[in-house]
Amino acid sequence: MALKVDLTKYENWLSPRNKAGRAAWAIVSCLLFRTAALPALWPWRRALLRLFGAKVDRHSYVHWTAEIWAPWNLEMGEFSCLATGVNVYNTGKVIIGSHTTISQRVFLCPGSHDISDPKFRMICSDMRIGDQVWIATEAFVGGLVVSVGEGAVIGARAVVTKNVEPWTVVAGNPAREIKKRVIRES
Numbered sequence: 001m002a003l004k005v006d007l008t009k010y011e012n013w014l015s016p017r018n019k020a021g022r023a024a025w026a027i028v029s030c031l032l033f034r035t036a037a038l039p040a041l042w043p044w045r046r047a048l049l050r051l052f053g054a055k056v057d058r059h060s061y062v063h064w065t066a067e068i069w070a071p072w073n074l075e076m077g078e079f080s081c082l083a084t085g086v087n088v089y090n091t092g093k094v095i096i097g098s099h100t101t102i103s104q105r106v107f108l109c110p111g112s113h114d115i116s117d118p119k120f121r122m123i124c125s126d127m128r129i130g131d132q133v134w135i136a137t138e139a140f141v142g143g144l145v146v147s148v149g150e151g152a153v154i155g156a157r158a159v160v161t162k163n164v165e166p167w168t169v170v171a172g173n174p175a176r177e178i179k180k181r182v183i184r185e186s
Contacts (some may be wrong), residue, residue: 009061009118018070020083025052025071037064049074057098077131089142092124097150106135130166151181 028048036044045064046056053072056062060076066086068074073090076082077098084104088094091111096102110127113120123144130150136143139154143161148154152164155171155178164170169178 005118007120011119011121013122015120019147021052021072024069025068028052029068034064090127090145091122093126095126096129096135099131100129100133100135102129102135103137103139103156105138107140107142109140110145112143151183153181 019047019149033045033048041064042061043058045062046058046060049056049068049071051060054068055075057076057078057080059078061081062068062076063082063084063086066088067083067084068088069097070090070114073093074088075093075095075101075126077096078089079098080096080100080102082102083106086102086105087107087111089107089111094108094110104109108127111122111124114123120140125144125146127141127145127148129135129148130152133148133153135148135154136156136158138156139158139160141148141154141160145160145163147163148160148166149166149168152159153169154164154175155169157173158171158174159168160177162175164175165177169181170176
């Protein structure tokens with residue numbers, strides 16, 4: 001027999017400032033960011049992100065189809081990339097190291113909801129993705145993942161809900177360790 005529980009007490013946890021910032025970003029993103037499709041416009045997109053508080057290195061790349069929920073919660077190191085269709089639902093900070101590739105249609109989500117709370121409160125954490133990481137196509141990294149270690153590889157379409165150790169290759173749903181990443185000598 002199912003227990004009857006009232007889940008109608010949801011509270012929106014976002015501040016008016018956050019809502020106003022996201023509304024302004026939505027307009028700027030639609031009119032100025034997503035229309036800047038030419039490769040020569042990488043600097044323009046970085047400038048728009050910085051205008052909204054992102055810390056984006058001048059050598060990082062954000063594709064014009066990438067979606068960033070809150071630019072002020074994004075940091076990217078040098079020569080890192082958010083590829084086509086990446087979705088950064090950064091309710092908490094998403095910090096991406098240097099020389100890191102976030103491939104096509106990856107979804108980064110450093111938060112969840114407390115499903116036992118009648119107010120369905122949001123649980124946010126910061127997500128740190130180390131240097132020299134590759135997150136392959138259509139992977140989901142979320143829940144309360146707070147760390148993808150340096151040099152890690154997340155396989156295509158993997159579902160990562162736990163921290164990933166440095167120099168580890170994970171894949172699958174749920175993601176599990178496949179092997180250690182070892183770089184050959186040149």
